Amino acid sequence: MNQHWADLTSHHATIEQRRILDLFSDPARAKTFSAASDGMLFDYSKTNIDATGLSLLLALAKAAGVAEKREAMFSGTKINETEGRAVLHTALRNLSANVVVDGKDVMPPVRETYARMRAFCDDVREGRFAGQGGKITDVVNIGIGGSDLGPAMAVLALAPFHDGPRCHFISNVDGAHAADVLRGLNPQTTLVIIASKTFTTIETMTNAETVRAWMAEQVANPAAQFAAVSTAADKTSAFGISSERVFGFEDWVGGRYSMWGPIGLAIMLAIGPDDFAQFLAGGAAMDAHFRTADFGHNLPVLLALVGLWHNQVCGHATRAVLPYDQRLSRLPAYLQQLEMESNGKRVSMDGKDLPYHSGPVVWGEPGTNGQHAFYQLIHQGTRVVPCEFLVARRGHEPHLAHQHLLLVSNCLAQSEALLRGRSLAEASAIMAKKGLTGAELERQARHRVFPGNRPSTTLAYEQLTPFTLGQIIALYEHRVFVEGVILGVNSYDQWGVELGKELALALQPILEGKMGTAGKDGSTSALVEFLKV
Numbered sequence: 001m002n003q004h005w006a007d008l009t010s011h012h013a014t015i016e017q018r019r020i021l022d023l024f025s026d027p028a029r030a031k032t033f034s035a036a037s038d039g040m041l042f043d044y045s046k047t048n049i050d051a052t053g054l055s056l057l058l059a060l061a062k063a064a065g066v067a068e069k070r071e072a073m074f075s076g077t078k079i080n081e082t083e084g085r086a087v088l089h090t091a092l093r094n095l096s097a098n099v100v101v102d103g104k105d106v107m108p109p110v111r112e113t114y115a116r117m118r119a120f121c122d123d124v125r126e127g128r129f130a131g132q133g134g135k136i137t138d139v140v141n142i143g144i145g146g147s148d149l150g151p152a153m154a155v156l157a158l159a160p161f162h163d164g165p166r167c168h169f170i171s172n173v174d175g176a177h178a179a180d181v182l183r184g185l186n187p188q189t190t191l192v193i194i195a196s197k198t199f200t201t202i203e204t205m206t207n208a209e210t211v212r213a214w215m216a217e218q219v220a221n222p223a224a225q226f227a228a229v230s231t232a233a234d235k236t237s238a239f240g241i242s243s244e245r246v247f248g249f250e251d252w253v254g255g256r257y258s259m260w261g262p263i264g265l266a267i268m269l270a271i272g273p274d275d276f277a278q279f280l281a282g283g284a285a286m287d288a289h290f291r292t293a294d295f296g297h298n299l300p301v302l303l304a305l306v307g308l309w310h311n312q313v314c315g316h317a318t319r320a321v322l323p324y325d326q327r328l329s330r331l332p333a334y335l336q337q338l339e340m341e342s343n344g345k346r347v348s349m350d351g352k353d354l355p356y357h358s359g360p361v362v363w364g365e366p367g368t369n370g371q372h373a374f375y376q377l378i379h380q381g382t383r384v385v386p387c388e389f390l391v392a393r394r395g396h397e398p399h400l401a402h403q404h405l406l407l408v409s410n411c412l413a414q415s416e417a418l419l420r421g422r423s424l425a426e427a428s429a430i431m432a433k434k435g436l437t438g439a440e441l442e443r444q445a446r447h448r449v450f451p452g453n454r455p456s457t458t459l460a461y462e463q464l465t466p467f468t469l470g471q472i473i474a475l476y477e478h479r480v481f482v483e484g485v486i487l488g489v490n491s492y493d494q495w496g497v498e499l500g501k502e503l504a505l506a507l508q509p510i511l512e513g514k515m516g517t518a519g520k521d522g523s524t525s526a527l528v529e530f531l532k533v
Helices: 005-015 020-027 052-065 066-075 089-093 107-125 149-157 173-181 204-216 233-239 262-271 273-292 298-315 331-343 375-380 398-420 424-433 438-447 466-487 496-509 521-530
Strands: 033-035 041-045 138-142 168-172 191-194 224-228 318-324 360-363 387-394 456-459
Touching: 005 052, 005 298, 020 318, 020 398, 033 273, 033 298, 041 466, 052 298, 052 456, 052 466, 066 273, 066 375, 066 466, 089 273, 089 466, 107 262, 107 273, 107 331, 138 204, 138 262, 138 318, 149 331, 149 466, 168 173, 168 262, 168 318, 168 360, 191 204, 191 262, 204 262, 224 233, 262 273, 273 298, 273 466, 298 318, 298 438, 298 466, 331 466, 360 438, 375 398, 398 424, 398 456, 424 438, 424 521, 456 466, 496 521
Parallel strands: 138 168, 138 191, 191 224, 318 360, 318 387, 387 456
Antiparallel strands: 033 041, 041 456
């Protein structure tokens, strides 16, 4: 562990018992410990980071070379060193730029694919491309991981902007998922998107065959109602999908960073090309902010530094993402993949074991639902869970403005309650007013004590629009990048998903009774015997 980490650890030890609330004796604290960009405000004043801590964190980021590696990423340098790839999902949302990789401008094919996506979406939405029973009414996106979580999250988030076909998502290889999604859909007016870069992902291709068989029951030529997001032209052709409905993307776009391009086809079909362009614009605006704002006012950098402070310095193992925006209900699941698959590593770029923990466990649910579920543990449990609140100034239902006011009140109240808590003296006074005395008063009061001093941040924005969603997703993408650089890990590979895939392929014939369990551990062998058909 280098001196910067040691200095942070030492500083934390000196202020660990300090009450965060005491920092607000400085009337300028909320302004000082917040930053803004394009109508978005990030408030991290309800953390125990003070001026010294912030200075040490900023020095850590500078020493790690965040600025230099940031420019390397944007310029197309192959920062994904274990796979020898550039990391250029940012290019998908900044179509006016030129980016050179291996001496070649990679942007012309990106622009050409984007133009084809727009034309295809217009054809579907306006009925020029139709199903064999009429205009397309429904779209089924078949993917998994990054080919599902991003589009599924974004389509739900942007529901007020839907004016195209209804969009549905199948990801789980559990047949129940396909059965439940397809129930009630008309095969003759359904468009199916198979999202798999290699067109070999076993869960996706298994579901694709299931959906094709379902469609074949009523449609003479099912493949005519399929599109593909893939680079495997030979395999999409063998499936029967015309090349004009195949949209590829380069290997410098990782799956969990891919919804800005062809993987976002379902999003574009739902909200239309113009609003999809606004989504890209929001991401590009956050890119520009990330590249130009000084670290002390840079939202992605600050979000990352707060995360590192809580996880690596304070030792808090999890972070809760709590959107007070029902349409962002899938954001925590999306961020689980984005952050945990990216930075859930145990070795640094040079292959050596990390001297500290890597990424935290990311989880959450939308407010106010979570308040009636797990907030009990957050407020009174023995572990500290840093919380990240998200909330809009305005909703999309003006006739229900009173409900949005209640929603915002709850969001602000929760972060205030985590900060303030309730002392034993305050709880005792409440019980005394109820007529309790003596030992029973103390016993009951202790149940009502809130430790407080629990950190949170708040990301506030005007309204959840395509532009705003683009900002939010790019913000978190760059947060992952900054944390990865400082931790010294490769945020853009995911070797941890490989072993389970290999073992699953080996287990399938055993479960089918074609092979024995020789070489398997006792538990796996016993479970095979119980579960095989």
